[in-house]
Amino acid sequence: MHSSSDFTVPIIDISPYVLGDRSPDADADADATARRRVASEVDHACSTVGFIQIVGHGIRDDIVAGLASAMDSFFGLGPAQKSAYICPPQLNRGYTAPKSETLSLSLGLDSASGMNDYFEAFNVGTGEPNTWPESAGFRSAVELYFAEAARVARTLTGVFAAALGESPNLFSRITDQSLDTLRMNNYALDPGTDVPERELTGMSEHTDYGLVTVLWADRVPGLQVLGADRLWHDVQPAEGAILVNLGDLTARLTNDRWMSTLHRVRPPVSGGTIQRRRSAAFFHDGNLDAVIAPLASCVETGAVPRYRPVTVAEHIRAKLAGSRGGTANASATREAERVRRAVT
Numbered sequence: 001m002h003s004s005s006d007f008t009v010p011i012i013d014i015s016p017y018v019l020g021d022r023s024p025d026a027d028a029d030a031d032a033t034a035r036r037r038v039a040s041e042v043d044h045a046c047s048t049v050g051f052i053q054i055v056g057h058g059i060r061d062d063i064v065a066g067l068a069s070a071m072d073s074f075f076g077l078g079p080a081q082k083s084a085y086i087c088p089p090q091l092n093r094g095y096t097a098p099k100s101e102t103l104s105l106s107l108g109l110d111s112a113s114g115m116n117d118y119f120e121a122f123n124v125g126t127g128e129p130n131t132w133p134e135s136a137g138f139r140s141a142v143e144l145y146f147a148e149a150a151r152v153a154r155t156l157t158g159v160f161a162a163a164l165g166e167s168p169n170l171f172s173r174i175t176d177q178s179l180d181t182l183r184m185n186n187y188a189l190d191p192g193t194d195v196p197e198r199e200l201t202g203m204s205e206h207t208d209y210g211l212v213t214v215l216w217a218d219r220v221p222g223l224q225v226l227g228a229d230r231l232w233h234d235v236q237p238a239e240g241a242i243l244v245n246l247g248d249l250t251a252r253l254t255n256d257r258w259m260s261t262l263h264r265v266r267p268p269v270s271g272g273t274i275q276r277r278r279s280a281a282f283f284h285d286g287n288l289d290a291v292i293a294p295l296a297s298c299v300e301t302g303a304v305p306r307y308r309p310v311t312v313a314e315h316i317r318a319k320l321a322g323s324r325g326g327t328a329n330a331s332a333t334r335e336a337e338r339v340r341r342a343v344t
């Protein structure tokens with residue numbers, strides 16, 4: 001594992017975009033200035049790191065605590081009970097048992113032997129039929145958090161439009177029927193499991209697939225982000241902060257002005273075990289029939305855009321066929337090359 005002191009995930013206070021109801025005597029000029037500052041900080045972070053920590057997001061602590069305890073109640077069930085919620089790979093919903101996905105196959109990178117990622121997960125979302133565990137209060141707690149993450153994702157795309165100097169409806173017109181998925185991840189070993197002092201793959205290296213990811217995570221080590229220095233850096237959210245990272249569709253839209261940053265989860269093994277860690281990734285992917293092509297403002301005059309247009313459905317399907325279906329994705333050559341060039 002590598003780290004260097006000059007790698008940081010910037011903390012940005014997005015409250016100027018979140019506070020909806022202003023008092024009648026609010027200073028409109030001061031508001032506009034505060035928003036411009038947020039947009040400029042976001043532009044810088046998206047161009048250089050591809051990850052942000054947001055504060056001032058307005059998600060109440062009790063809603064996060066409700067999500068965390070819903071996750072505990074489900075992941076605490078026995079393997080047979082959890083397995084009743086497994087869905088076929090072409091449906092990105094329900095329970096994923098440990099070692100039934102390999103995220104790096106979404107980049108076309110082969111795993112040595114079948115599905116290897118140690119995480120277990122539960123997915124719910126829009127656009128595909130959900131299955132809900134019977135655990136008391138699970139559905140209502142998860143739906144409350146889901147609505148808040150969806151609100152924050154939409155606030156962020158508003159900031160993105162401003163930061164790119166585009167019309168405010170740049171994203172709203174391609175996200176009114178957005179495919180959104182909340183993936184609740186659990187990285188844990190059964191009591192008594194003895195892992196050798198080597199690194200365990202919690203979740204293999206990948207970029208996220210959609211427009212933007214809103215990522216709540218325990219303040220426990222494990223998440224690593226690939227820096228421009230080709231080193232993997234450990235990242236933990238600050239108290240109360242929520243991580244945000246861009247997905248491939250925003251990199252494509254911005255012709256790589258903004259980055260879909262590679263990341264992975266490698267829980268450190270100590271004393272033969274790992275510290276349990278939870279995360280919940282809200283993937284905001286856009287309307288399935290939306291066509292994502294590089295913005296004219298992000299392509300130099302006379303230059304050829306780096307990406308051909310794709311629909312959201314086409315892109316997400318190819319990625320999931322890799323991570324969930326085990327068919328290596330052949331169309332992520334650029335990201336796969338970045339992983340190969342990383343110092344492991």
Ligand SMILES: O=C(O)CCC(=O)C(=O)O
Binds near residue numbers: 183185203215278
């Ligand atoms: O567990 C984490 O912090 C990262 C999860 C993640 O990258 C994902 O679900 O795509």
Ligand SMILES: [Fe+2]
Binds near residue numbers: 206207208263281
């Ligand atoms: Fe991810």
